[in-house]
Amino acid sequence: MTTPLPLDGVRIFDLTRILAGPTCTQLLGDLGADVIKIERPGEGDDTRRWGPPYVKGADGEDTTESAYYLCANRSKRSITLDLAKPEGIALAKRLLAECDVLVENFKVGSLAKLGLGYEQLKEEFPKLVYCSVTGFGQTGPYAKRAGYDFLAQGMGGIMSITGTPGVEPVKVGVGITDVMTGMYASTAILAALRHRDRTGEGQHVDCCLLDTQVAWLINEGTNYLVSGNVPKPLGNAHPNIVPYEVFATADGHVILACGNDGQFQRWCDIAGAADLKADPRFATNPLRIRNRADLTPRIADYIAQRSTDEWVAQLEAGSVPCGPVNTIDRVFEDPQVKARGMKVELPHPLAGEGTVPLIANPVKLSGTPIHYRHAPPTLGQHTDEVLAEVLGMSEAEIAAERAKGGI
Numbered sequence: 001m002t003t004p005l006p007l008d009g010v011r012i013f014d015l016t017r018i019l020a021g022p023t024c025t026q027l028l029g030d031l032g033a034d035v036i037k038i039e040r041p042g043e044g045d046d047t048r049r050w051g052p053p054y055v056k057g058a059d060g061e062d063t064t065e066s067a068y069y070l071c072a073n074r075s076k077r078s079i080t081l082d083l084a085k086p087e088g089i090a091l092a093k094r095l096l097a098e099c100d101v102l103v104e105n106f107k108v109g110s111l112a113k114l115g116l117g118y119e120q121l122k123e124e125f126p127k128l129v130y131c132s133v134t135g136f137g138q139t140g141p142y143a144k145r146a147g148y149d150f151l152a153q154g155m156g157g158i159m160s161i162t163g164t165p166g167v168e169p170v171k172v173g174v175g176i177t178d179v180m181t182g183m184y185a186s187t188a189i190l191a192a193l194r195h196r197d198r199t200g201e202g203q204h205v206d207c208c209l210l211d212t213q214v215a216w217l218i219n220e221g222t223n224y225l226v227s228g229n230v231p232k233p234l235g236n237a238h239p240n241i242v243p244y245e246v247f248a249t250a251d252g253h254v255i256l257a258c259g260n261d262g263q264f265q266r267w268c269d270i271a272g273a274a275d276l277k278a279d280p281r282f283a284t285n286p287l288r289i290r291n292r293a294d295l296t297p298r299i300a301d302y303i304a305q306r307s308t309d310e311w312v313a314q315l316e317a318g319s320v321p322c323g324p325v326n327t328i329d330r331v332f333e334d335p336q337v338k339a340r341g342m343k344v345e346l347p348h349p350l351a352g353e354g355t356v357p358l359i360a361n362p363v364k365l366s367g368t369p370i371h372y373r374h375a376p377p378t379l380g381q382h383t384d385e386v387l388a389e390v391l392g393m394s395e396a397e398i399a400a401e402r403a404k405g406g407i
């Protein structure tokens with residue numbers, strides 16, 4: 001008998017697209033929730049077209065499914081509903097009666113115009129957990145603005161401390177604010193479900209990109225709040241630990257991350273840097289921070305004398321935290337990444353080889369391991385299946401709804 005997953009029995013009405021909302025619902029789907037992805041007929045999630053690259057079909061040609069779409073839409077079933085028509089709204093409400101959670105990332109007020117806002121649904125569906133993922137939240141002077149990851153990274157401060165000093169502000173290389181918002185939203189939904197199970201009461205979960213970005217300023221944001229000093233970009237250096245950055249080796253780069261004085265002293269021994277170990281200006285981390293400008297170039301001179309592989313082997317043997325700067329191809333060839341199963345292959349109807357490669361969920365649960373039930377679905381792939389299974393509709397009833405344009 002298969003062990004039930006943590007969210008088996010939880011059904012999610014997924015009105016999200018792009019990255020933040022789909023990341024949230026993908027995480028919940030991986031944990032066992034039945035995620036029903038609601039998409040516009042003929043259009044679907046915008047990211048389906050955000051390529052190349054696209055999934056290759058049996059003929060070796062591009063299909064309609066982009067790699068970007070694949071990254072956040074596994075463990076879901078796709079149905080098409082035309083919410084611009086009364087028939088589509090009626091079907092949506094019938095489905096909501098069978099769902100535990102609604103997740104949406106429309107602009108504030110957009111769903112209310114369709115009769116699907118939280119205030120309109122909470123009386124009819126009092127147990128429903130309704131999660132809104134937006135750029136700026138449901139309140140405040142920016143609430144009705146459209147929000148994008150790039151804007152949130154800029155407005156939320158992370159770009160002001162990312163990159164090389166003296167160069168233009170730099171964003172993180174992936175849509176990390178979107179991803180983190182999705183993670184916060186999924187955690188909040190789990191908490192709201194726990195409350196619902198105890199009390200029978202649903203609630204509105206309000207998550208947004210800007211709030212999330214401010215929250216994950218973490219130590220640098222708190223450094224400012226405590227000191228009043230505005231943090232500046234340090235390149236790859238750490239504001240509170242020295243040495244903790246990237247250094248050029250004889251043939252590449254290595255990360256040296258000395259989190260305490262003992263690790264720094266061991267690095268000195270391995271490097272043959274007796275002068276740095278004996279220098280009282282570098283004896284403790286607070287002193288190394290004060291004297292960073294003198295210490296860092298001297299460390300760089302030592303590290304440039306050996307190859308990356310030499311440094312990694314010697315420092316690992318000496319219990320000094322270090323690592324290479326891998327390109328993404330090397331990430332997926334790394335033996336630790338392979339051992340942890342961070343790449344998965346899932347069957348996909350459009351894939352010429354039968355499967356698509358995806359990045360795995362990083363969570364390891366001993367009793368209820370992650371199970372990937374669905375590859376990212378094609379547009380409307382499960383419309384008939386869901387309507388028959390969830391609403392008990394016959395083939396004739398589904399055909400009639402299709403003829404009316406609701407699906």
